Amino acid sequence: MVTITDIAEALGVTPSTVSRALAGNPRVSEERRREVQQAAERMGYERNIVASNLRRGKSDVVGIVIPRINREFFSNVISGAESILGRAGYRTIICQTHEEMETERRVLRALSRHRVAGVLMSHAIGSPDGSHIIPALGDIPLVQFDRVFDELPGAKVVGANFEGSYEATVHLIRNGYKRIGTLAGVMTSGVFKDRFLGYRKALEDNGLPFDESIVFPDSIVRETGHDACLRAIEAGCDALYSSGDFSALGAMDALRERGIDSPGQFGLVGTANEFFASLMTPSLTSLDQHPNEMGKQAALAFLEGRSDTTVIPMDLKIRQSSNRLYHG
Amino acid sequence: MVTITDIAEALGVTPSTVSRALAGNPRVSEERRREVQQAAERMGYERNIVASNLRRGKSDVVGIVIPRINREFFSNVISGAESILGRAGYRTIICQTHEEMETERRVLRALSRHRVAGVLMSHAIGSPDGSHIIPALGDIPLVQFDRVFDELPGAKVVGANFEGSYEATVHLIRNGYKRIGTLAGVMTSGVFKDRFLGYRKALEDNGLPFDESIVFPDSIVRETGHDACLRAIEAGCDALYSSGDFSALGAMDALRERGIDSPGQFGLVGTANEFFASLMTPSLTSLDQHPNEMGKQAALAFLEGRSDTTVIPMDLKIRQSSNRLYHG
C-alpha cells in the first residue's frame, strides 16, 4: 500500500511536507499542496488511519456491546447510534455477548486493547453486576443504555421503564382484567426491576391486590414465557404484562394451545414492540422503547462527554391482544 | 494507559524483554517471564493492539458491509461470520450502506484506510455494478455473499437462488395454482435475476405459459409488494412467488384488503424466511437461505484465502400461505 513516504520520494520532498499538505496545514504552499494532492490521487493513496490514530493518541472507533444483534430492538439502537457517530467521523465495532458475562468481559477487554474512543453497552443478563466492567475497560468512556448498572459511573440512557409498565398495567386494568400477572426478567437488572415495580404500583394504585405468586421472574424468552403463562393460567390469571415481546409470544403460544381467546378471555401486553408484534393474530399490544432514539442519545452522550442519565419515554402501542373494550 | 515501557521501567529491564516475555518467546527466562506477567497483571496492562498491528503489518479486524442490519437475514449472517472470525481472533466492524452506492463507496474507503484484513460484503441495491468496489478497497481481500457481482475477483458465497425459486414455483404449481406471477428485485443483481430465472424455468417445465406482464420488478419492500400484488390481482393471478419476505408481507396486506383468502384463493411464497413469516396468519411459506451458514462460509472463505464460489442450498419452509392441498 502507498505511504506518504512513497509520495514524498516521488516528489522529492519529505514525508512531513506531504503529511502537512494532505492535512491542509497552512504552512505548506498552495502550489505544493495541489502537487501533493494530485500525486496522492494518482498513486491511489489512502491514509493509514491506524498509524495516524496511534501517533495522535486518538481513535475513531467506538465499540457497541450488546447481548445479540438479531433483535429488532438492538439492531435499531445500533442504526441510531451509527447514524450519529458516522456523521461525527466514527466507525463502530459491534460485539455480541450472547447474554454471557464471560463473553462480555472478553469483548470489553478486546475493545480496551483496541483503545477504542468509547463504548456503548447494554449488559448481558448473565452479568449479575457491573464489577467486571471497569477493570476490563480501564479508563475508556462508557455509555450504558437500556440495561444499565446504576452503580457504574458515566452516562446512561434508559427507557422510562417504570412509567411504561405502569401505563401498560393500567391499560389492562381499564380493559377490565382483574387478575394480572407479570412475566419478569432478572431482578438484578434495573430495567426489569423497574418494569416490575411499575406493574406493582399500578395494581396498588388501582385497588388490585399484589400477589407474588403470579410474578414469574426469569421469563423473557419464548419458551420460558410459554411455561410461565401456563402456570399463570393455572393460577387463575386473566392477563399478563410481559417485560419482553418474545416471552409474550410464548404466552400467546400457550393461550392458543389451551384454546383461550385473547383479548376476550385473556389480556396480554409485551415490551419492545418488535416488528412481529403487529403481524401476529391477535396483534400484540407492546411498549415501544424508541430504540433508534435511544441509540442516538447514547451516541450523543458519548460525543458530548456527558455523564448524566437520559430517560426516553416509552410508548404503548395498543393492538388487539389487550384491547377488550373495542374488540368485544 | 500502561505500556510495556512502563512495565520495563518498573522492573528495570527493556521494553523488548517485556514484549518477548508477554509473547512467550523462549529467549526470555522462565523466571523473568513470570515476573513480567505478574507486573503486567498488577499494573493492569492491556496490549495496544493498534500499535502491535501496525508494527507487524497485520490487522485483526475484518469489515462486514451490508445494506442494513435490522434484517433477520443480515443479522444472522453477521452472527455466523462473527462466530467463526471471533474464534480465529478477529474482530468485526460492521457498516451499513442503506442500499446506496455512495455510502457503500464511502464505507469501503473507510475500511481501506483502517487497513482491515478483509471485507465480507453484500452489495447495495443502489450499486448497478461492482466497478466502484476494487478502486475503493485496493488490494484488501474481498468475499462477497448473497448479492454478488460475478465480474469481481475473489470468493463468493451465494444461495442456490435458481434452484430455490424453481422449487418454490413448482410447489405453487403442485398446489394447483394456475396463473403465478412474481415479485422480483432489480435485474442488475445476480440474486434477483436467478430467482426470476428459476421461477420462469419452473413455469416452462410444467407447461404453464410465461407472461411478462405478471413479472413485477423492483418490488422488494412492503409498499411495492403491496402495490404489485394489487396489480397482480387485476391481472388475474392466483399466486405470487416473491423474491423477498417483506414484499410478500405487503402482498398479504393487499390480499387482506381485497378480502381474498390465502391459501384458498391465492397462493404466496416468500424468500428469506424472516422470523415474522411463521407468526403471520396465514403463516407465510418462505425459502430459508441459511443465513448463519452463509456467514460462516464467507468467514471461512476469508480465513482460508479462497477465491472460489460456494453455493448454499435453500430450504422451502412450507406453511399455510401456499399449502392449499392440506388446508382445503
Added chain:
DNA sequence: TACAAATATACAAACGATTGCACGATTAAG
C-alpha cells in the same frame, strides 16, 4: 586456564503518520 557455545538481555531500527523546532530564503522595515 582458555576458548567455544549457549543463554539472557539490551540496543536500535522499524511500522506510517504527526508535529515541535530549526533552518534557509525571501520580503519588509528602519
Added chain:
DNA sequence: CTTAATCGTGCAATCGTTTGTATATTTGTA
C-alpha cells in the same frame, strides 16, 4: 544596507510494539 519578520521546508522525535543483531554473562569442554 542591516536587521527582523515571515514563509516554506526539512530534521528528528514520537506514538507502543516488535524483532534482527549485538553484547554480556554463564556454562561446558579440552
